[in-house]
């Protein structure tokens with residue numbers, strides 16, 4: 001009898017801990033968060049998603065345009081594109097992709113050449 005009560009209490013405590021852990025994992029602030037290990041970026045509604053990624057040196061990153069309007073990936077700063085001159089795509093129409101391998105560490109901004117207000121960041125470690 002006592003043993004079964006202890007088991008039930010134990011189960012309740014375990015469930016409570018799981019529920020509390022889950023509740024506190026839910027992010028309070030849903031601002032832009034760097035996505036760890038993601039190397040595929042989609043362009044939708046003229047927004048890079050994720051807008052910030054964290055990758056390791058040597059990672060190939062691929063952008064895919066899912067908008068009906070065209071976009072074009074270029075390194076910051078606009079209009080010189082001098083940070084990473086080779087980070088430079090052709091005009092990407094719907095469902096077209098562009099890839100670039102980041103082979104040096106640092107933080108690299110990029111933008112859409114057609115809509116320079118569209119910004120993204122790649123953090124390379």
Ligand SMILES: [Cu+2]
Nearest residue numbers: 074078079113
């Ligand atoms: Cu530009």
